Amino acid sequence: MKVSVELCVVPLGVGVSVGDHVATCQRVLAEEGFEVQMHAYGTNFEGEWDAVMAAVRRCHEVVHANGAPRIFTSMKLGTRTDREQSLDDKIDSIRARLDDTPPGPD
Amino acid sequence: MKVSVELCVVPLGVGVSVGDHVATCQRVLAEEGFEVQMHAYGTNFEGEWDAVMAAVRRCHEVVHANGAPRIFTSMKLGTRTDREQSLDDKIDSIRARLDDTPPGPD
Amino acid sequence: MKVSVELCVVPLGVGVSVGDHVATCQRVLAEEGFEVQMHAYGTNFEGEWDAVMAAVRRCHEVVHANGAPRIFTSMKLGTRTDREQSLDDKIDSIRARLDDTPPGPD
Amino acid sequence: MKVSVELCVVPLGVGVSVGDHVATCQRVLAEEGFEVQMHAYGTNFEGEWDAVMAAVRRCHEVVHANGAPRIFTSMKLGTRTDREQSLDDKIDSIRARLDDTPPGPD
Secondary structure, eight states, X not given: OEEEXXXXXXXXXXXXXXXXXXXXXXXXXXXXXXXXXXXTTEEEEEEEHHHHHHHHHHHHHHHHHTTOSEEXXXXXXXXXXXXXXXXXXXXHHHHHHHHHSXXXXX | OEEEXXXXXXXXXXXXXXXXXXXXXXXXXXXXXXXXXEETTEEEEEEEHHHHHHXXXXXXXXXXXXXXXXXXXXXXXXXXXXSOOOHHHHHHHHHXXXXXXXXXXX | OEEEEEEEEEEESSOSOOHHHHXXXXXXXXXTTOOOEEETTEEEEEEEHHHXXXXXXXXXXXXXXXXXXXXXXXXXXXXXXXXXXXXHXXXXXXXXXXXXXXXXXX | OEXXXXXXXXXXXXXXXXXXXXXXXXXXXXXXXXXXXXXXTEEEEEEEHHHHHHHHHHHHHHHXXXXXXXXXXXXXXXXXXXXXXXXXXXXXXHHHHHHHSOOOOO
């Protein structure tokens, strides 16, 4: 089963700046072969369910190993059986609507 | 690695009422041996990482098999290496604080 | 517009234990007149949109005032126009399904 | 109080395709004067707390008016008192780390 994911890892107990740990997760996901789309509130990627979840687990393991005693992660998961839809498809479908039907004056 | 989870499965394309599918997930989690704490915005449970993720995957598979063409799931995940903390511990620690130090007039 | 909410406030930069700040939010919500349902991954409550959002804002203000330099909050919001549904209704509707149709042997 | 937000609006009871409603929200946020960063799992923007929450409320109102009887919204909220940090700052800080310390062969 293919799944598209948003992953947002928040390490606790490491002070106010969490960027080093977020960067570590980016590297883990890249090493696991995922093409990621980073944004200001997480990282989106897609793949086979088990590979995705193994990668998220490795993010937790590495962030803990790097000194974070506690991790709070927020995820969104999307699966569908009606058709294939990549992350890019999702964005394109909204962009197309916005281009086709501009808001207009009111 | 032990993980505590909040799982909130939202099936799309099945109309406005999603309760049947939510109930299905409850049954899946019970069958997988998890003791769950249901609330109005999801279900909390805890266990070994791989078993938890396999159970969430099975929720998606069963909800799809029951007719939902698309699923949007929101999850929270918590891991910690400093000490063990169950879901009940988390709630108890807040309740104890609220009992010990009542809000008072100011 | 009535909204039902799950609120999960995660203060950063205050160490690994965040319970004091979570308890503070419980008190703020109680002071604002909300009846809350606390669980291990947040607090559920409901009310008029503007009152709810003002209360969440006050949670942020108080948690900052108590020493947290950064807050990461996760919320779920539900609104519906087809009928009224309280947080208790949501839970009851799942419980009724689980009672009515036990999982059975397969 | 300034807040940075991720907004993910999921309309229920409108079938499997929710893109029209998501596009509507993009237009509402633009009309309200926000510069948005759309991604595959939501839209990030920032502004004063009350203006942000009023815009999210208007998204719900417009999506309901357009025919969605039920809305499930997921939000992330970030506030900080130690320093100003825009959405772009957040992304830049991760990108800088990834550039400075490439993953390397191991």
